[in-house]
Structure formats: structure tokens, C-alpha cells
Amino acid sequence: LTAAAGASAAAPADTTFVAKGNPFVNYKYLGDPAALVHDGKVYIYAGHDECPAPHYYYDMKEWCVLSSPDLVTWTEHPAPLRAKDFKWAKGDAWASQVIERDGKFYWYVTVEHATIPGKSIGVAVADSPLGPFVDARGSALVTNDMTTEYTSIGWDDIDPTVFIDDDGQAYIFWGNTQCYYAKLKPNMIELDGPIIPINLLRYTEAPWIHKRGDWYYLSYASEFPEKICYAMSRSINGPWEPKGILNEIAGNSNTNHQAIIEFNGDWYFIYHNGAINNDGCSYRRSLCIDRLYYNLDGTIKRIAMTTE
Numbered sequence: 001l002t003a004a005a006g007a008s009a010a011a012p013a014d015t016t017f018v019a020k021g022n023p024f025v026n027y028k029y030l031g032d033p034a035a036l037v038h039d040g041k042v043y044i045y046a047g048h049d050e051c052p053a054p055h056y057y058y059d060m061k062e063w064c065v066l067s068s069p070d071l072v073t074w075t076e077h078p079a080p081l082r083a084k085d086f087k088w089a090k091g092d093a094w095a096s097q098v099i100e101r102d103g104k105f106y107w108y109v110t111v112e113h114a115t116i117p118g119k120s121i122g123v124a125v126a127d128s129p130l131g132p133f134v135d136a137r138g139s140a141l142v143t144n145d146m147t148t149e150y151t152s153i154g155w156d157d158i159d160p161t162v163f164i165d166d167d168g169q170a171y172i173f174w175g176n177t178q179c180y181y182a183k184l185k186p187n188m189i190e191l192d193g194p195i196i197p198i199n200l201l202r203y204t205e206a207p208w209i210h211k212r213g214d215w216y217y218l219s220y221a222s223e224f225p226e227k228i229c230y231a232m233s234r235s236i237n238g239p240w241e242p243k244g245i246l247n248e249i250a251g252n253s254n255t256n257h258q259a260i261i262e263f264n265g266d267w268y269f270i271y272h273n274g275a276i277n278n279d280g281c282s283y284r285r286s287l288c289i290d291r292l293y294y295n296l297d298g299t300i301k302r303i304a305m306t307t308e
């Protein structure tokens, strides 16, 4: 990655490339990956890190999407969503996740609210995983003034992850410093009931929910610089039993942020690190994928971060 090629040059529409190891996208900086498996392909949605020198802050205006049928050959599609596509938002395309329900694709995002101080969560909807996505509500789904009783910070309402359980009930989890969850209505764009705080050991941010067999897994970024830890439960409502570290601090980046998916019978751990840029790497992050393996008791083996 030359300067940059680097950082600020946007890839032309529908660019196809062959991954040559981790980080697997080497022509632009992307962070906070979320992954969706749909119709034989993996889609990765990630925030575009565009921080210029002296690079001491998050400069993230848009989210990008890549797809692959085999995790080797990738296509980057035109950026399908920008923070300012939410008219009520000021900017900051922070962490997000896309999930499909009944043929519609819902993209839950973190943005800075224009009038309510702090971060908020919005949701956009599309008929295809590649968009076009439009704001589904015209207002935030979760705002800082809904959770002020739990923390004194303005950025606790970040990093949404959404999960649909086997009985069809959808849940949204999110949070910085404090993890929260709530039910979603079947329309996927309204909360259905109270916001419930969850206490997790050394929790920082970046929750991700997945299920395998009868186990629910809640992975999250822990401490700072961040490692990814996880907890397990027999119920989506907890209690969550801490199970330790999944992967260590990701190279030169203070943050880490994971997505966990099953694809063609294998499990994958998708995350970001600062491996491409030694300077300012917390704000110029790069995407990686490694395999994830389970023990017989359902616990997860420590992730070996590779450059392969």
C-alpha cells in the first residue's frame, strides 16, 4: 500500500481482486467489519477510514461493501451508504451490521446525531445486500438521551449488532462501556420493549452475537487497547458466562472489532488491525480474516492471527 494508494483513493466501482493474505484489502483502509452470509456469498460491510495526516482522529464518512463467493476472490462494490444519508445525523460512519429478514436487508449503523449530543444508532433498508439503502425511519432508533442513566459518556450508543433467534424474535445489542440489548419489532426498525443493560467482564464495545447449536455467544472488545473476549449462555437473555480471550490486541490498532460467521461449514473470525500502516494505525485500519475453531464443549479456541 503506497501512501496511498492508500488511504484516500476510492476503488473504482465493482473492483475485483484476489486476496493475498492478511490484511486482505490492501488498497484502502477499512475498519469495524460486519459480515453477512447470503445466497452463497459473504458480504463484508466496513467503515472507511479516511483520516489524513497527522491522523489522530476517526475520519469516517461512509461505509463500504465487499462480496466474495470463496473468501479469496473479492469484489468491492460502490459505497452503498454514507453517514449523511441519515438526514438527522452529522457524520461519523462508525461500526455497523447488515442483517436480512424476509428479503429485505437492514443496515444498523452508528452515527453522530445532529441535535442530540453523542452517538446514535440508525437503520437503513434495501431490497439487495448491495443497496441502494435508504434511511428506514427518518430518525434514530437509539439515541444517547435514552441511556444517559447508565453512563456519563455520549458515545455509549454505538456498535449495533442484530440477531434473529430461531423463534423469529430479533434482538439488537450495542454499547460502549455499558452493553445493552432490546427486542426489535418484526418490522426491524422499532424497539419492542425496554433497553436492558448487560454486565460483561471488562467490556469496552463491539458486541457481536452468534449462535451454534444450543449455545449463544456474545463476543466483544475488552479493555483498551482492545482484545476480543467472549461469553456464552444457553439463553439470549443470559446469564452470560465469561470465557476469556478470543484474540489478542490487533497489531498497532488500539481498537479491535470482530464479526463471526459460518460459511460453507467452516467458521471465520473477521476483524481489523493496524498492520498496514505503522503510524496512525488506530485510525487507518485494515481488514483480516482467520479461521475460528470450537472445542468439544462449545468453547472457542484462541484465534491465531495470521498473515495468510
Ligand code: FUB
Residues within 6 Å of the ligand: 031, 032, 047, 058, 094, 095, 110, 158, 159, 205, 206, 255, 256, 257
Ligand atoms: O470505528 C469507530 C469505533 O472504533 C467503532 O465504533 C468501535 O467499535 C471502534 O472500532
